[in-house]
Amino acid sequence: MNSTQNERINQITSSTLIVGVDIAKFNHVARAQDYRGVEFGKPITFGNTREGFELFVGWYQKIATAQGFQDVIVGMEPTGHYWLNLAHYLRENHVKYGIVNPLHVKKSKELDDNSPSKNDMKDAKVIAQLVKDGRYAIPHLPQGIYAELREAMKIRDHLTTDLCVVQARVHNWLDRYFPEFLTVFKDWECKSAIQMLSLYLLPHELACVSDETLLKHLREAAKRGLGLGRIQMLKAAASRSVGI
Template identity: 65%
Template sequence: MNYNQNEKIAQITSQTLIIGVDIAKYKHVARAQDFRGLEFSAPLYFENTNSSFNCFIEWIKKLMDQNKMEKVIVGMEPTGHYWLNLAHFLKGKNLKFVVVNPMHVKKSKELDDNSPTKNDVKDARVIAQLVKDGRYAEPNIPQGVYAELRVARKIRDLLSVDLQAVQGQVHNWIDRYFPEFLTVFKDWEGKSALQLLKLNLLPHELIELSEQEILVHLRKAVKRAVGLSKIKELKKVAVASIGIREGSDMAKLELRTL
């Protein structure tokens, strides 16, 4: 849900236990306080494991009992993807968790001691204070089909980046070893052009093949392959190609890996 800052502050009562957690890859730090900022207990260090998460929950329950708290709110800084495991665990336990802006954490540390230096224990305290002041957001943790869609979108984005990288590498390869190729085939991603690239031959090697041999190779992938005139044109530009010949073995290996 979306709340303004006053509404967020109103949710923090004298019966609310506020937990600030500094997230790391392997070990987290938690600090607990009340709505006035009075701290309870020593900081808790717990690892990124199921057993440690359960210890964290038991620590919270113990503090709630000792201080007669009725509810708890756990704040954390969304550091990379490391916070997600704990967030899902807390959601499964029906414990409210929120996130704070990393820039707010940095600025608040500067106000406290004029130093933005990273310190896990200090960061956990600052996070708890930001939650107390209503400077937090409630993250949306998708479930079911929505979780599937989020992961699918991430995969799509990664594949799109990979595709663009490969396209750039192929263009780079053609520019170095057979720049004239694109004067015959305007789009190297076409079926015929791709099939010719799969021959894995440099221009001076391509001209050693007969036109019929090239045509047979093309028809393995393209039923309506380009005509002999196109093949003749390709061999003609290959004869006068300015493509690099040195390092040809590794050049062909590079093309095979793309």
């Protein structure tokens, strides 16, 4: 047991109400206990809405008042991104909270009843027990410009991944249907190449289109530098294409 875990255990005393929350997309389940594992009140199911969060806070505050607890800590499993709304709400209301490792939840369930199966009521109890044992972490939720920067980085990563997927697909399509295309246009991402690809024609169809029609279409994107010679090269390549 490391010193950090010891510090967290020491923060939980006989006057601390421990609340475990099983997070879901629409409705969460919570159970409350003390440092010995004695449970108080009935489990509550509340929605992922402001009204649901207010119901949840009122529920554990009522238990804390009735049982004489002086402070509360809420533990939750960081399921996807669904936990973030509750975490931000608790922080705004100055409620102490922590997150537990999903692997610890799974292993602890196996120890309790020899079954790792998913059960919201059981999971909420297991999460509370992990918090009791100091097996939780305090997440860092950036605010203001730092939160915006983190979100911007995530969006950039997603866009970069999506771009790579699209580029790979286009390469695959060219290799299959018109492998000679890149002998005429060295870079399919240039304006003129994309303009020709936007016709959505297979090689045998492209070869039947008049030079003037293709040149007019090409000039809509590339005003200079490309002429009839490039069009004729493309049609010649299309007529000899081995694309499927």
